[in-house]
Amino acid sequence: MFFRLIKGALFRQKGKMLMIAFTIALGASLATAMLNVMLDVGDKVNRELKTYGANINVIPKEASLLDDLYGVSEGFGVSDRYLSESELGRLKTIFWAFNIVDFAPYLNAQARIAGRADEVRLVGTWFSRRQELPTGETLDTGIRNMKSWWSIEGEWISDEDENAAMVGKLLAERTGLAVGDAFELESENARRRLTVRGIFEAGSGEDERIYVSLPVAQAMTDRPDRVSSVEVSALTTPDNELSRRAAQNPKSLSVKEWETWYCTAYVSAICYQIEEVLTDSVAKAIRQVAESEGAILEKTRLLMLLITILSLAGAALGISNLVTAGVMERSREIGLLKALGANNAPVSGLILTEIFITGIAGGAVGYFAGLGFAQIIGRTVFDAAINIKPMVIPLVAILISVVIAAGCIPSIRLLLSLRPAEVLHGR
Numbered sequence: 001m002f003f004r005l006i007k008g009a010l011f012r013q014k015g016k017m018l019m020i021a022f023t024i025a026l027g028a029s030l031a032t033a034m035l036n037v038m039l040d041v042g043d044k045v046n047r048e049l050k051t052y053g054a055n056i057n058v059i060p061k062e063a064s065l066l067d068d069l070y071g072v073s074e075g076f077g078v079s080d081r082y083l084s085e086s087e088l089g090r091l092k093t094i095f096w097a098f099n100i101v102d103f104a105p106y107l108n109a110q111a112r113i114a115g116r117a118d119e120v121r122l123v124g125t126w127f128s129r130r131q132e133l134p135t136g137e138t139l140d141t142g143i144r145n146m147k148s149w150w151s152i153e154g155e156w157i158s159d160e161d162e163n164a165a166m167v168g169k170l171l172a173e174r175t176g177l178a179v180g181d182a183f184e185l186e187s188e189n190a191r192r193r194l195t196v197r198g199i200f201e202a203g204s205g206e207d208e209r210i211y212v213s214l215p216v217a218q219a220m221t222d223r224p225d226r227v228s229s230v231e232v233s234a235l236t237t238p239d240n241e242l243s244r245r246a247a248q249n250p251k252s253l254s255v256k257e258w259e260t261w262y263c264t265a266y267v268s269a270i271c272y273q274i275e276e277v278l279t280d281s282v283a284k285a286i287r288q289v290a291e292s293e294g295a296i297l298e299k300t301r302l303l304m305l306l307i308t309i310l311s312l313a314g315a316a317l318g319i320s321n322l323v324t325a326g327v328m329e330r331s332r333e334i335g336l337l338k339a340l341g342a343n344n345a346p347v348s349g350l351i352l353t354e355i356f357i358t359g360i361a362g363g364a365v366g367y368f369a370g371l372g373f374a375q376i377i378g379r380t381v382f383d384a385a386i387n388i389k390p391m392v393i394p395l396v397a398i399l400i401s402v403v404i405a406a407g408c409i410p411s412i413r414l415l416l417s418l419r420p421a422e423v424l425h426g427r
Contacts (some may be wrong), residue, residue, distance in 0.1 A: 017358045022221070022324050023371065024362030024406060025335040027315030028400055029252025031308050034156075036394045039375050054102070054146055054231035055267060058083065058274055060281045064226070082226035083281055089133045089278035093230065099235040099265050100349065105227035106145045107217040111210070114184030115192075120171060121209040122185070124227075129159050140270055143211075147202065154179035154198035159213045165194040172199045185210070217355040232283070236267040238257035238298060243268050247285075272328020312403050319407030323355060324414060348412050355404055363400045367393070 058082035067269075085106070091100055107124040126142035133139055144156050157164040164183070167177050177183060181196045194212065201207060218224050246253055246261045246269035253261060263268055271283035371388060378386035 004236060015018050015185060015323055016326050017354070020319055020355065021358045021362030021365070023315050023318040023322065024400060024404070025357045025366035025404060027312050028363045029368025029370035029373055030311035030369050030398055031396050031399055032392060033373035033377060034308040034311075035387050035395060036371070036374040036389055038308075039389045039392070040299050040378075040387045047070045054104075054233045055236065055286050056232040056234055056271055056274065056283055057286055058232060058278060058281050059228070060232040061280050061282050063282075081280070082223060083230060083278060085218075085227050086341050088227075089131060089231060089277055091230075091274060092133045092139060093139070094270070094273035094277055096174045096234070096265050096273060098272050099270065100232060101235060102141050102233040103230055104141060104146055105214060107214060107221065107226060107228045108228040109187060109221045111185050111187045111220065114186055118173065122187070122217060122220070123209050123211050124214040126214055127156055127159050127211075136329065146231065147200075148313065149202075150334045151199050151201040153200075154196070157197045157211075159211065159215075161197070161211055163192075163194055164197040164212070166200055166211040168209050168211075169201040170207040171197055172196070175253060187220040187222070190220040192216065192220060201232065211300065227333060230278075232270075234267070234270050235265065239266060240267070242266075246272075250421050259268045301306065308399075312399055316403045317406040318354070319404060322409050323351070323408055323411040326351075326411070351411065352405075352408055355408055356401075359404045365397065366400075367396055370396075 059322070060083055068139075086104060088103065088105060091097075091103055094100070104126050109122045109124075110119045111122040112119055123371060128140065128142045128144040131139045131141055142159070153169075154166075157166055167175075172178065175183075177196050177199075179196055179199055180330040182193060183196070185192050185194055188387075194216075200211075214227070218226060242257060242261055243264075244267035246258075246266070250258065250261070250272060266283040274283040275281050374388075375385045378384055
């Protein structure tokens with residue numbers, strides 16, 4: 001009898017039930033899309049932010065000490081300690097090797113343009129280099145990827161072109177250099193004729209520098225296999241209390257805390273692992289970048305969570321109105337059931353069962369629609385597919401159940417207040 005009543009109600013009120021299913025499907029689809037994107041957004045947002053520069057700077061220990069004492073670490077004649085270029089491939093052998101997406105070395109020096117008395121800052125680096133790794137793999141890296149926001153007049157130079165240079169916009173304006181001009185560059189150890197292939201605008205102090213390929217800078221400074229610093233772009237997890245404690249002193253952690261920290265992609269853990277593989281190095285997080293990444297990621301997740309909550313709240317309100325209207329339309333039927341001896345519990349169970357059956361159908365449709373919405377968001381915003389998270393299925397099921405239960409509360413209260421005698425007499 002119970003199931004016959006449910007079947008009859010579902011078919012008699014199929015229009016209203018379809019509206020309830022549609023409302024639940026909308027809520028489920030938005031919840032599914034937002035939860036999948038929210039759980040997968042970390043790497044996507046981090047990869048987007050990586051286009052705006054490195055978040056880790058690696059320098060020799062002596063330069064780090066000078067930085068701590070005097071605030072100088074760029075290495076333009078300040079420290080005579082260097083890192084080894086031949087060791088840089090080890091960066092891709094650390095525990096979080098796959099989280100290191102780019103890196104570029106720099107050799108800083110002072111030089112002079114022939115005919116001018118003032119010194120300029122010379123920087124040797126990799127522009128777009130295919131690096132052979134100790135693992136046997138290759139990696140395309142360099143500042144062309146890491147400094148993609150630079151505005152370039154002319155063109156990027158290649159690492160093989162040892163007679164080319166890129167000049168910062170401010171320095172070019174001060175010296176009158178233009179794209180295609182040749183000039184003599186002098187250092188203490190060498191003199192070289194270079195051609196300006198490109199003029200760049202970085203919007204920082206880099207606009208006062210000359211960039212050349214790393215072998216050129218090493219030859220002009222007589223420092224083969226030496227680099228002053230390395231900028232690393234890594235995908236990281238936002239800091240928490242554990243990572244901040246570890247950054248101050250990893251030895252203060254318990255064994256369990258240390259394992260958790262070391263095996264989590266905190267910026268401090270990646271810095272620690274870099275120091276393990278590069279001789280006499282100190283890796284420091286570029287805090288403005290690292291903290292901004294964490295803040296943006298947390299705000300993005302919070303926004304998606306709020307959208308999920310609001311969509312489910314809207315679905316609950318829609319269900320409440322539809323179910324309440326259905327109970328009012330069926331008041332005579334409900335009154336008759338009560339008059340025949342049915343108490344409040346089975347009558348309430350009848351209404352709830354009808355809505356939950358409708359909710360299961362709507363939720364299933366909404367879940368698969370949400371997977372499609374998630375892919376649309378991924379392709380539109382991040383230009384990448386969103387990985388489907390199996391844990392979203394039980395989460396959506398629980399959320400939809402809560403929404404249905406919350407939406408049915410007003411209708412159940414109305415049902416409990418119905419008196420058979422009054423309803424059957426049309427009052």
